Structures are given as structure tokens and as C-alpha cells.
Amino acid sequence: MILRQKLQVMLILLLTFFAFASYSQGTTGWLQWLTAVLLITFMFVFDIMFTNEHNFIFDPDAENWRRKMEAARA
Incomplete structure (x- = not known):
């Protein structure tokens, strides 16, 4: 993995920690963190x-x- 991908993984882990830390009964603030985690995760998978x-x-x-394709088959 290159440096950019390592930084993406670290950011995903950090935001995942924030999502778990902000969870509280009856609040939806953790959904914002979860949305950011999912967005960055899909960007990482695409990368x-x-x-x-x-x-x-x-x-x-x-x-x-x-x-x-014809050149590759020949």
C-alpha cells in the first residue's frame, strides 16, 4: 500500500472511533460520522x-x- 492508502485507512479508523464515541441513546450525531466513514471507505475500495x-x-x-484486444490475442 502506498502512503495515500495508509492515510485513508488511518482516517477510516479514526472516524470509526468518533462514530462509536458519539453514539448516545436518542441522538443521531453518530450517523454523520458513519456517513463520512462509509464515503471514505467506498473511496478507498475504488482506489x-x-x-x-x-x-x-x-x-x-x-x-x-x-x-x-486483437493485438493482445495475437
Whole structure:
């Protein structure tokens, strides 16, 4: 994991602690912390899955994509 991802994990853990610490019967303040935790967690998962140069290729031109796939099969 790179430094950015380590910082994201630390931030997720810190905000999770805040969410648990702010829980009280009859209040909804902990939901705000939980929402932040979920948002950052999904950003982290997306970062891990799709932001590697080799895993995610955005090429909207179908012809370029077809040529790349034919070259890979050959």
C-alpha cells in the first residue's frame, strides 16, 4: 500500500472511533460520522480496485479498444 492508502485507512479508523464515541441513546450525531466513514471507505475500495494503471483503461473509442484486444490475442 502506498502512503495515500495508509492515510485513508488511518482516517477510516479514526472516524470509526468518533462514530462509536458519539453514539448516545436518542441522538443521531453518530450517523454523520458513519456517513463520512462509509464515503471514505467506498473511496478507498475504488482506489484499491481501479486506480492502478494496469487495471483501469478509459478509452471511449471502440475502434481503439478493438485494435488493442486483437493485438493482445495475437
